[in-house]
Amino acid sequence: MTIKEADRVLPVTRGESVKTRQRRSVVKPRRWKRYEPVVVGTISVGAFLAVWQAVATVNLTAKWMPALFLPSPTDTADAFVKLFTDPRQNIWADLGTSGFEFATGYVGALVVGLALGIAMGWYMRFQYALDPFVNFLYSTPRIVLIPLFIIWFGIDWQSKVAVIFLGALFPVVINTMAGVRNTDGALLRVARSFGASETLIFQRVVLPGAVPFILTGFRLGVGHALTGVVVGELIAARHGVGKLISDFGVTFQTPKMFAAILFIAGTGMLLTWLLQRIEKRFQSWRPQIKT
Amino acid sequence: MRTSSAKLVASGVVVEYWLARSEAIFTAVEGVDLDVRDGEFVAIVGPSGCGKTTFLNAVDGLIPIAGGSLTLDGREISAPGRDRAMVFQQPGLLPWRTVLGNVLFGVEAQGTMTKGEALERARQQIELVGLTGFEDAYPSELSGGMQQRVNLARALLTDPEMLLLDEPFASLDAQTREMMQLELLKIWNKSRKTALFITHDIKEAIYLADRVIVFTKRPGRVKDSLEIEIPRPRDLRVKRDPKFLGYEDRIWDNIQEELAAKPERLLAGVTA
Numbered sequence: 001m002t003i004k005e006a007d008r009v010l011p012v013t014r015g016e017s018v019k020t021r022q023r024r025s026v027v028k029p030r031r032w033k034r035y036e037p038v039v040v041g042t043i044s045v046g047a048f049l050a051v052w053q054a055v056a057t058v059n060l061t062a063k064w065m066p067a068l069f070l071p072s073p074t075d076t077a078d079a080f081v082k083l084f085t086d087p088r089q090n091i092w093a094d095l096g097t098s099g100f101e102f103a104t105g106y107v108g109a110l111v112v113g114l115a116l117g118i119a120m121g122w123y124m125r126f127q128y129a130l131d132p133f134v135n136f137l138y139s140t141p142r143i144v145l146i147p148l149f150i151i152w153f154g155i156d157w158q159s160k161v162a163v164i165f166l167g168a169l170f171p172v173v174i175n176t177m178a179g180v181r182n183t184d185g186a187l188l189r190v191a192r193s194f195g196a197s198e199t200l201i202f203q204r205v206v207l208p209g210a211v212p213f214i215l216t217g218f219r220l221g222v223g224h225a226l227t228g229v230v231v232g233e234l235i236a237a238r239h240g241v242g243k244l245i246s247d248f249g250v251t252f253q254t255p256k257m258f259a260a261i262l263f264i265a266g267t268g269m270l271l272t273w274l275l276q277r278i279e280k281r282f283q284s285w286r287p288q289i290k291t
Numbered sequence: 292m293r294t295s296s297a298k299l300v301a302s303g304v305v306v307e308y309w310l311a312r313s314e315a316i317f318t319a320v321e322g323v324d325l326d327v328r329d330g331e332f333v334a335i336v337g338p339s340g341c342g343k344t345t346f347l348n349a350v351d352g353l354i355p356i357a358g359g360s361l362t363l364d365g366r367e368i369s370a371p372g373r374d375r376a377m378v379f380q381q382p383g384l385l386p387w388r389t390v391l392g393n394v395l396f397g398v399e400a401q402g403t404m405t406k407g408e409a410l411e412r413a414r415q416q417i418e419l420v421g422l423t424g425f426e427d428a429y430p431s432e433l434s435g436g437m438q439q440r441v442n443l444a445r446a447l448l449t450d451p452e453m454l455l456l457d458e459p460f461a462s463l464d465a466q467t468r469e470m471m472q473l474e475l476l477k478i479w480n481k482s483r484k485t486a487l488f489i490t491h492d493i494k495e496a497i498y499l500a501d502r503v504i505v506f507t508k509r510p511g512r513v514k515d516s517l518e519i520e521i522p523r524p525r526d527l528r529v530k531r532d533p534k535f536l537g538y539e540d541r542i543w544d545n546i547q548e549e550l551a552a553k554p555e556r557l558l559a560g561v562t563a
Contacts, residue, residue: 190383193351194449195371196400204399208387 049073071255079255080262097239098229101157105164106225110218113169117176117217121210122202127177138170142228146235155236164228168221175220179213180206212282219275226268298485299327299350299453303359306345319345321510322359327453327485334488334496336542337506337514338549343489344380346511347457350487351377363453373401376446378456382438384430390417390441391426397445409448416444419478436467443475447482454479454486460495472498473527480524493546494530497521497538505545508552515545 032039056072059065071079083091120127120134142163149159183206191201233242241264248257306320319342327333335343348354349361352371361368363375376397384393394413398404404412417426420440430438439459446454460468472495479486479499490496496503497519505515517538521529529535 184383186379186381186383187385189353190377190379190396191400193353193371193377193379194397194400195373200400204396205385208385211387 068252069254071258075255076258076262079253080259083256083259083263091244094239094241094244097157097237098233098241101160101164101232101240102225102229104157105161105228106168106221108161108165109168109172109221109225112165113172113217113221114176114214116169117173117214118180118207118210120173121177121180122206134170134173137166138174142166142224143231146232149232150236156238160229160232160237160240163232164225167224167228171220171224172214172217175213175217176210179210179217182213183209212279215275215279215282219272219279222271222275223268226264226271230264296329297326298329298331298364299325299487300362301325301346301350301359304346304349304356304361305358306342306349306354307357318510320349320512322512325504325513327487330483330485332479332486332488332499332501333504334490334500334502335504335506336490336493336496336546337511338508338546339491341506341508341549342511343506344457346506347377347455347487347489350453351375351455373403373449374452375455376449376451376453378439378443378446378454378459380458380461382430382435382442384438384441386430389427389429390422390433393430393441394444394448397449401449403449413444413448416448419447419481420444421474434467435463436471439463439471440474443478447478452485454484456486456488458490461491468492468495469527475499476523476525493539493542494535497535497542498525498527498530503538503542505542508549514549515542517541 053072053074056070056075059070060067064070083089116130120130145166146159146163149162153159153162187205187209188201191205196205229240230242230245233240234246237243237246241260245257245260245264248254248260302324304320304323304325305318308317308319309315310317323346325333335346337343345354349356350363350368352368352375355369363372366374368375385396388396391410391413394416395409398409398413414426417423420443422437422440422444425433425437430441433441442459460471463471476499488496488499500519503517503519504513505517506512507514519538521532521534
């Protein structure tokens with residue numbers, strides 16, 4: 001035990017000066033604690049980049065693999081800037097295509113997923129009817145359906161929207177259903193005791209209580225939807241970020257490929273972060289669930 | 292004895308549950324006979340698991356009775372109604388609503404009051420239960436005692452014929468519980484509403500009630516009925532009054548007798 005710690009633990013004794021007492025009474029957390037996660041995170045990312053840069057630089061002379069295959073962080077950054085500034089690249093068309101596919105499929109999944117999830121949570125029989133399909137599709141990687149969707153809808157946006165929609169649909173359905181089902185029994189008893197109608201119970205007790213679950217579904221859906229965009233376009237497409245990565249890959253433009261991958265990762269992180277912030281605002285009334 | 296007429300009349304009330312797992316009928320309450328007079332405060336005590344809360348739920352109309360009859364002001368009780376309001380053991384507050392919103396929930400569910408009237412009277416109730424200044428606080432920001440005040444105000448706002456209270460102070464700490472008992476009596480004194488109060492706390496029952504009913508162990512029946520002749524208003528000091536202690540002894544003897552008695556068969560077998 002250091003002297004400082006001992007100071008904190010010792011009981012306040014009679015006759016000590018007011019000064020020592022004040023010093024003892026409050027144990028302030030060090031300011032550093034607040035910034036610790038950010039600082040440590042930054043250091044670890046910095047270290048990773050430094051090692052990467054070093055390996056790529058040494059590789060230029062050591063030739064472990066062709067220099068083309070292993071661009072350094074600075075090469076990647078250069079490529080990133082070029083990706084957005086080079087007029088020949090026409091990245092905005094690709095972003096537009098991917099963005100449109102994502103938005104259409106994802107929003108469609110939110111709307112349909114919400115409706116299905118609520119209906120399945122509220123009407124037992126509806127759930128019994130749809131459960132086999134939900135289980136079948138949820139446990140199958142939706143990506144296996146891409147070849148089928150290409151046959152049905154062609155290689156343009158329609159087949160991508162279908163994959164994205166199916167990908168994002170199930171997290172939304174399952175979480176919404178869980179939210180509706182998880183209504184606090186005590187609240188239901190209160191509502192019934194006051195003679196609330198089923199409609200009122202649904203609108204003012206069940207649905208607001210399900211909001212945190214629904215938002216979790218929305219957040220998990222983002223990841224699935226992004227996977228759908230990229231994989232769909234990797235397999236067959238005319239435009240889009242996934243197609244771009246595929247093109248860069250077959251033409252050995254590794255730095256640009258890295259840049260495009262970074263861009264997708266960044267988009268995913270940003271969207272998830274945004275939804276997490278919204279979730280946090282509703283977190284306070286989420287019932288504690290032990291997993 | 293008072294001359295006022297009976298408000299709640301329970302005669303031979305039986306409540307049974309079907310236990311799916313053991314495929315048997317479980318009798319929680321068997322043949323409860325009990326009259327509650329208009330304006331009377333009745334407390335029911337009994338060994339834990341004796342079916343006293345079940346009986347209260349039947350009075351509220353939340354669970355059906357399997358036998359006997361249960362009437363309030365001469366009307367058969369078959370479902371929850373406007374003439375009764377329950378104060379629950381768990382506060383059961385909507386976490387996304389403020390104190391004001393939660394107090395309003397009861398009348399909102401009943402759909403009996405205009406919004407303006409409800410709002411005005413809700414504020415009065417909030418003042419009555421001592422929560423003025425906390426109208427906009429969320430349940431998570433309140434202590435257990437304050438949450439139970441909201442629970443009480445929500446029931447009072449519906450202005451029921453009969454107030455049902457299901458161990459409302461059971462989960463509070465000892466000091467808060469005593470303060471809440473005192474305040475409940477103050478509030479009750481203003482309206483003198485017919486009240487049925489369930490508790491396992493014998494002192495609480497004697498302190499609050501005009502009459503204490505002792506239930507047998509399960510299946511619950513009325514074992515003893517005891518008029519509490521302690522003048523109102525009562526302060527917390529009456530709990531150390533010799534008369535009070537006398538009542539306490541008598542109720543304790545009753546309960547000990549029940550606990551010592553040979554246990555009955557847990558389940559009544561069902562012939563298929």
